[in-house]
Amino acid sequence: MRRGTSSPSRLRRRNRRLEFLSIEKNEIDLFSPPRAADPEYPTVPMIETINLTKRYGDLVALDSLNLSIEQGDCFGFIGPNGAGKTTTIKILATLLKPSSGQAMIDGLTVGYQNRQIRPLIGYVPDFMGAYEDMVVTEYLEFFSACYNIHGQQRKKVVADVLDLTDLNYKATAEVNSLSRGMQQRLSIARVLLHDPKVLLMDEPASGLDPRARIEIRELLKELKRMGKTIIISSHILPELGELCNVVGIIERGQLLFSGSVQQAMQRARVGNVVHVAVADRTAAAVKVLQAMPGVAKISVVEGQPTPKGLNGSAAHWDGRIIHVHFDAGAKADVTDVPNLLINQGFRILQFTEEAVNLETAFMRLTKGVVQ
């Protein structure tokens, strides 16, 4: 039988399960079209929530959350403390029941298709439990066994994930003896054992030193290249900006924004900024750039003059760097800046684009500066 077409007895069974889950029956569309597994419907989002709501007594932790995350997306989940990130991730991980609304993974509904969902997901919680007297390999073999991976295949899978997470040299170390960063990597290694399509990561880089954070980020980039769909919650926004193609900003259980990093910038009216230094005639270069379409503001930062250019060229440099701020909505291509200056006979000593400032966008969007 195709998924989505149900016999009366199957519907009754499903309804009983819904009662058990305390989901209001009429909020779930039992006659929705068949999803992911059916090739006729190939465009189902890998992760989707529809009016997802979670109440703890009187507190509404999630308030009609609508998310849609496509296969291969890396979704950065941003929000202040208590916003509802962990609650959302736990529901997607099938560990928490929604009060109402739906959450779907690959077209399967959380709450009554949990058994099919669990092999598809890997959940990295914000805190790793303690595992006394267990060495790293035993720990991974134990979880492999939980996923029904046995014999030679288990040995191979454990070796592979140790390799991927760079934990080979700790294979015989006790789990409790690992540093926080290593434990975090082990946590990621554990969820990769069954090769899930979806990774749900709740602040995997929190409490780590800069080096460990960079290592985790590189590992996540690798997983992204492998085509995994990733949700990652974090407070370290510049890192999310670099890693994620889409972000969602949540506050007090409500989704304030969902879209690409670039769209977040535009909504928060945070434009691109480029830094450019010319060999001489800085004031003339400023005039040229002021006339460029899409430029909102120009400032000149005084630096140390050098007898030579920044890149070792023989040119004198007065040390001044021009900061060109573009309008958020401007269609201008920032790479037109050097072209424009070169065409006017200027010699460029430095040209850099300022890192995407997701932090500013976040502060603006969550403070209600932008509607």
Ligand SMILES: Nc1ncnc2c1ncn2[C@@H]1O[C@H](COP(=O)(O)OP(=O)(O)OP(=O)(O)O)[C@@H](O)[C@H]1O
């Ligand atoms: N088991 C619980 N019982 C009662 N209230 C809870 C429970 N778990 C979470 N909450 C409340 O739900 C809201 C959302 O919490 P959640 O842990 O999802 O936030 P978060 O965005 O993950 O925050 P943080 O950035 O601090 O991790 C908070 O107000 C929290 O106090």
Ligand SMILES: [Mg+2]
């Ligand atoms: Mg949390």
